Amino acid sequence: MARYRGPKCKVCRREGEKLFLKGERCYSQKCAYERRSYPPGQHGRSAQYRRSRESDFSRQLRAKQKARRVYDISERQFRRYYENAQQRRGLTGLNLLQIVESRLDNVVYRLGYAASRPQARMLVTHGHFNVNGRRTDVPSVILSPGDEISVRDGSKKRTFFKNLREEAENRTPVEWIDRNLDSLSGKVIRLPERSEINSNLSEQSIVEFYSR
Numbered sequence: 001m002a003r004y005r006g007p008k009c010k011v012c013r014r015e016g017e018k019l020f021l022k023g024e025r026c027y028s029q030k031c032a033y034e035r036r037s038y039p040p041g042q043h044g045r046s047a048q049y050r051r052s053r054e055s056d057f058s059r060q061l062r063a064k065q066k067a068r069r070v071y072d073i074s075e076r077q078f079r080r081y082y083e084n085a086q087q088r089r090g091l092t093g094l095n096l097l098q099i100v101e102s103r104l105d106n107v108v109y110r111l112g113y114a115a116s117r118p119q120a121r122m123l124v125t126h127g128h129f130n131v132n133g134r135r136t137d138v139p140s141v142i143l144s145p146g147d148e149i150s151v152r153d154g155s156k157k158r159t160f161f162k163n164l165r166e167e168a169e170n171r172t173p174v175e176w177i178d179r180n181l182d183s184l185s186g187k188v189i190r191l192p193e194r195s196e197i198n199s200n201l202s203e204q205s206i207v208e209f210y211s212r
Contacts, residue, residue, distance in 0.1 A: 056208075063205035070198065071100045072117055077140065082210050093203025098191045104131065105139035107149060111179050111186045112171030113164060128155040143188050150185035 054062070068078050078100075085095035100106065105121040108129060114120035120139075123129065127137040130150045143149070155161050165181050173179040174196055178187045 057212075060205045060209035060212075063202040064209045067097075067100070067201050067203075067206060070117075070201065071103070071106060072121060073100065079210070082206070091203075093207045094194055096206065097194070097197050097201065097203055099142060101192050101197055102143050102188070103139065104129070104136065104141040104143060104149070107143055107177060107186070107188065110174045110177055111149070112168040112173050113151070113184070113186075115167075128152055128161070145188050145190050148185060148187045150183065156184065 064078070068075065073081070081099045082092075082096055085092050085099055088095045101110075105117060105124050108114050108120040108124060109117045114123055124139045125137055127135055128151060129136060130152055131141065131143070132148055133150075135152060151161055151164075161184065164184060168179075168181055168184075173186075174192065176188070176190050176192045176196060178189050180186065
C-alpha cells in the first residue's frame with residue numbers, strides 16, 4: 001500500500017480527530033475538521049455514530065492507520081519498522097514509536113524547522129539539511145543519539161531559511177533534541193520517552209494488529 005497523496009483534511013476526518021498534517025492551517029478557522037468533523041463520503045454523518053460498535057480488529061486497524069498517517073509512512077515501511085522494533089530489547093510498541101520519531105523528517109519537524117511533517121519531508125528531499133556534516137536527502141534516515149542535524153550553508157541564503165529562525169522561536173522543541181537557533185542546527189541527545197510522544201497513538205493496538 002503506497003503513501004496517501006490525497007487531501008490531508010480527509011485523513012483527519014476519517015480518524016475522527018485532528019492529526020495536524022497541514023501545519024498552521026490546522027490551528028486556524030480554515031481547518032476543514034472544524035467545519036466537518038464527521039468522516040468523509042456519502043455516509044459520513046451516519047458513520048460517526050457507528051464508532052462505538054467497532055470490533056477489536058477495526059480498533060487495531062484504525063490505530064495502525066492513524067500512526068502511519070501521522071508520520072506519513074507507507075505500509076511496507078511501517079511493517080519493517082515493526083519487525084525492527086521486535087528485535088530490540090524492551091517493549092515492542094515503545095520501540096516502534098521511538099523508531100518513527102527518530103526519522104530525519106520527524107526530527108526536523110520536532111526541531112521547529114518545519115510547520116508540519118510533510119513540509120519537513122519536502123525540505124529534506126530537496127537536500128537542505130546535513131546529517132553529521134554530510135548532505136542527506138532521504139527523509140527515512142533513522143537518527144541515533146549523538147547525531148547532528150544542520151541546515152546547509154547554501155540553503156541559509158534562501159528566503160525561507162532567512163525567516164526560519166524567527167518562526168522557529170515560536171515552536172517549542174522537544175527535550176530529547178538540543179536545538180541551536182543561531183546556527184540552525186540540532187543534536188539528538190537521547191531517544192524520546194513515551195510521555196514525549198503523541199499520547200493519542202495506541203502502540204499496544206498496533207502490536208496486537210501485527211501479532212494476529
